[in-house]
Amino acid sequence: xxxxxxxxxxxxxxxxxxxxxxxxxxxxxxxxxxxxxxxxxxxxxxxxxxxxxxxxxxxxxxxxxxxxxxxxxxxxxxxxxxxxxxxxxxxxxxxxxxxxxxxxxxxxxxxxxxxxxxxxxxxxxxxxxxxxxxxxxxxxxxxxxxxxxxxxxxxxxxxxxxxxxxxxxxxxxxxxxxxxxxxxxxxxxxxxxxxxxxxxxxxxxxxxxxxxxxxxxxxxxxxxxxxxxxxxxxxxxxxxxxxxxxxxxxxxxxxxxxxxxxxxxxxxxxxxxxxxxxxxxxxxxxxxxxxxxxxxxxxxxxxxxxxxxxxxxxxxxxxxxxxxxx
Amino acid sequence: xxxxxxxxxxxxxxxxxxxxxxxxxxxxxxxxxxxxxxxxxxxxxxxxxxxxxxxxxxxxxxxxxxxxxxxxxxxxxxxxxxxxxxxxxxxxxxxxxxxxxxxxxxxxxxxxxxxxxxxxxxxxxxxxxxxxxxxxxxxxxxxxxxxxxxxxxxxxxxxxxxxxxxxxxxxxxxxxxxxxxxxxxxxxxxxxxxxxxxxxxxxxxxxxxxxxxxxxxxxxxxxxxxxxxxxxxxxxxxxxxxxxxxxxxxxxxxxxxxxxxxxxxxxxxxxxxxxxxxxxxxxxxxxxxxxxxxxxxxxxxxxxxxxxxxx
Numbered sequence: 001x002x003x004x005x006x007x008x009x010x011x012x013x014x015x016x017x018x019x020x021x022x023x024x025x026x027x028x029x030x031x032x033x034x035x036x037x038x039x040x041x042x043x044x045x046x047x048x049x050x051x052x053x054x055x056x057x058x059x060x061x062x063x064x065x066x067x068x069x070x071x072x073x074x075x076x077x078x079x080x081x082x083x084x085x086x087x088x089x090x091x092x093x094x095x096x097x098x099x100x101x102x103x104x105x106x107x108x109x110x111x112x113x114x115x116x117x118x119x120x121x122x123x124x125x126x127x128x129x130x131x132x133x134x135x136x137x138x139x140x141x142x143x144x145x146x147x148x149x150x151x152x153x154x155x156x157x158x159x160x161x162x163x164x165x166x167x168x169x170x171x172x173x174x175x176x177x178x179x180x181x182x183x184x185x186x187x188x189x190x191x192x193x194x195x196x197x198x199x200x201x202x203x204x205x206x207x208x209x210x211x212x213x214x215x216x217x218x219x220x221x222x223x224x225x226x227x228x229x230x231x232x233x234x235x236x237x238x239x240x241x242x243x244x245x246x247x248x249x250x251x252x253x254x255x256x257x258x259x260x261x262x263x264x265x266x267x268x269x270x271x272x273x274x275x276x277x278x279x280x281x282x283x284x285x286x287x288x289x290x291x292x293x294x295x296x297x298x299x300x301x302x303x304x305x306x307x308x309x310x311x312x313x314x315x316x317x318x319x320x321x322x323x324x325x326x
Numbered sequence: 327x328x329x330x331x332x333x334x335x336x337x338x339x340x341x342x343x344x345x346x347x348x349x350x351x352x353x354x355x356x357x358x359x360x361x362x363x364x365x366x367x368x369x370x371x372x373x374x375x376x377x378x379x380x381x382x383x384x385x386x387x388x389x390x391x392x393x394x395x396x397x398x399x400x401x402x403x404x405x406x407x408x409x410x411x412x413x414x415x416x417x418x419x420x421x422x423x424x425x426x427x428x429x430x431x432x433x434x435x436x437x438x439x440x441x442x443x444x445x446x447x448x449x450x451x452x453x454x455x456x457x458x459x460x461x462x463x464x465x466x467x468x469x470x471x472x473x474x475x476x477x478x479x480x481x482x483x484x485x486x487x488x489x490x491x492x493x494x495x496x497x498x499x500x501x502x503x504x505x506x507x508x509x510x511x512x513x514x515x516x517x518x519x520x521x522x523x524x525x526x527x528x529x530x531x532x533x534x535x536x537x538x539x540x541x542x543x544x545x546x547x548x549x550x551x552x553x554x555x556x557x558x559x560x561x562x563x564x565x566x567x568x569x570x571x572x573x574x575x576x577x578x579x580x581x582x583x584x585x586x587x588x589x590x591x592x593x594x595x596x597x598x599x600x601x602x603x604x605x606x607x608x609x610x611x612x613x614x615x616x617x618x619x620x621x622x623x624x625x626x627x628x629x630x631x632x633x634x635x636x637x
Contacts, residue, residue: 022445023445025444025515025521026444026445026446028520028521028522029438029441029444029446029521030438030446031521031522032434032437032438032521032522032525033434033435033437033438033439033446033450035430035431035434036431036432036434036435036490036495037435037450037453039431039486039489039490040453040454040457040490042470042475042486043467043470043471043486043487043489043490044457044461044462045457046470046474047461047462047463047466047467047469047470048460048461048462048466050462050466050469050470050474051462051463051465051466053466053469065474066469066473066474067474115358115361118354118357118358119354119358121345121346121350121351121354122351122354122355122358123345123351124355127355127358130362131358131359131361131362132623133620133623134362134363134365134366135358135361135362135365136619136623137365137366137369137616137619138365140546140550140615140616140619141369141550141612141615142549142550142551142552142568142611143552144552144568144571144572144575144611145568145571145608145611145612146368147575148372148571148575148604148605148608149368149369149371149372149608150368152368152371152372152375152388152605153368153371155388157387158383158387158388158601159387159388160371160387160388160389160390162387163386163387163388163389192364192365192368195361196365200623200626200627201627204627214344215343215344218343218344224346227344249459253463256464256553257552257553261572261575264575265575278464281463281464281465282464284465285464285465285468285557291465291469294465295465295466295469297465298462298463298464298465298466299463299466301463302460302461302462302463303460305459305460306459306460309459310459
């Protein structure tokens with residue numbers, strides 16, 4: 001049975017063989033779905049076509065609206081793309097975005113799954129709930145608030161980190177201008193913010209496993225470790241793989257708030273260490289970079305992600321048909 | 327059961343069927359206690375800074391337990407309350423209207439997709455699904471919202487773009503598909519009810535769990551959003567709480583632009599406890615969420631399990 005397909009609705013048989021006549025029911029359902037459909041057209045599909053601007057040299061036609069100007073602008077083919085790909089920033093952005101995401105994906109799988117299995121073994125229900133509640137808190141705070149927390153630790157003259165370093169007789173560190181520490185700081189912050197919530201999601205998967213499986217295993221003399229290896233992990237595998245595919249599908253995107261807010265808006269000295277595609281695009285939008293070049297970067301990102309998710313899903317479906325999500 | 331067969335219960339804790347050893351339990355408890363405290367530590371720390379006196383911050387830096395306490399930061403915020411309340415109004419309005427709108431759009435589409443035999447189901451499914459694997463991204467959204475729709479400095483820019491998300495639609499669709507019996511809807515149809523009426527009067531009332539989940543996802547998203555503000559909003563009257571916090575991160579003096587009587591702007595800025603005020607605002611924003619989420623936590627999880635796992 002296909003347990004976790006996100007999109008099985010796409011392939012669902014309609015339940016009616018052959019073409020059915022358009023009924024009153026269909027009209028009414030269309031009307032019910034229409035507002036949301038319009039939302040999708042404006043806020044999802046229009047931007048996709050807006051990416052056409054990446055193939056144009058956008059010039060404002062005075063006295064006309066944006067769309068008119070867009071259509072009047074000259075086609076430039078892939079010039080905006082080659083400009084972006086050849087720019088100094090490109091390889092740095094690609095490296096940062098993909099590497100950070102790989103680390104986040106791997107840690108975001110290993111740590112929460114391990115913790116979920118561990119917490120499911122704790123006797124006391126009340127303390128189990130209490131731990132979960134405390135651990136999810138960071139998930140519900142915005143990156144702006146989180147950046148204040150980091151600032152309280154890392155602020156060079158007054159932050160806790162340097163106070164501790166000084167107490168230990170070490171020299172204090174100018175955190176916000178020392179790029180070598182930032183990969184670790186960012187990874188720790190990201191894990192701090194996401195680990196609780198992912199753990200709770202996996203825990204929900206674990207608690208829905210049929211207890212009798214474990215009982216049978218115990219009768220067969222399985223140890224706790226063996227139970228985890230042969231029952232728990234295989235049972236939550238579809239959930240883990242689904243999260244994995246969804247995360248890999250975002251590998252060219254980055255959590256903008258993490259990279260932008262936590263670093264205090266990317267000081268120059270950290271630029272090469274913490275810039276990602278999203279921070280680059282955001283900075284380009286705020287500056288007077290031609291919009292076509294910015295859109296080229298965005299389109300590159302979107303296409304790369306689309307290819308990645310389809311590829312990963314294809315590989316997963318070859319290895320294990322039921323785990324693919326598309 | 328025969329009492330003779332049972333092992334005598336020890337005075338210590340009894341190990342029940344298939345439990346880990348008590349030692350392991352203690353180790354796990356200790357580990358999770360530490361992790362939990364680490365998750366709470368930053369917010370406690372920032373709170374302690376916000377109630378430290380400026381003098382002790384200047385001398386000792388940020389400490390977990392300050393030398394001298396002071397509520398000056400909160401007093402200062404209270405004096406600046408007109409600005410805070412204005413930002414609060416924006417945040418509450420955006421969160422409330424956005425959540426209502428988002429729930430409406432998401433559940434209607436979810437319902438439509440859950441109806442078997444609907445002629446446009448496949449088409450709408452693709453409409454919802456494609457944005458999950460391909461989307462225009464930040465730049466294109468910006469162009470559409472700012473240039474085509476012209477929503478710069480318009481509160482709609484904070485509300486509309488975040489209203490729908492394909493993941494939520496699919497959660498709804500799965501919920502309706504698995505929990506609402508077809509017979510119920512068929513019988514309502516025979517009684518002559520229109521689909522809109524069936525949806526509003528029959529389906530929604532028995533779908534409270536999923537409505538709660540989607541509503542909470544949306545509400546937290548709206549409350550925590552600072553990004554839309556930073557792209558589209560420069561008008562001080564439309565600054566939300568998160569955006570305010572974002573603005574004073576770099577420039578604390580953003581807050582101090584209406585000195586109380588008898589003080590020049592410079593004097594006023596100088597006597598502001600700027601260190602602790604920053605942290606106090608972060609606390610003011612974080613505390614409502616910290617107070618609310620423990621009670622709503624179960625909805626977040628039940629929604630995810632209903633929508634994604636058992637799909």
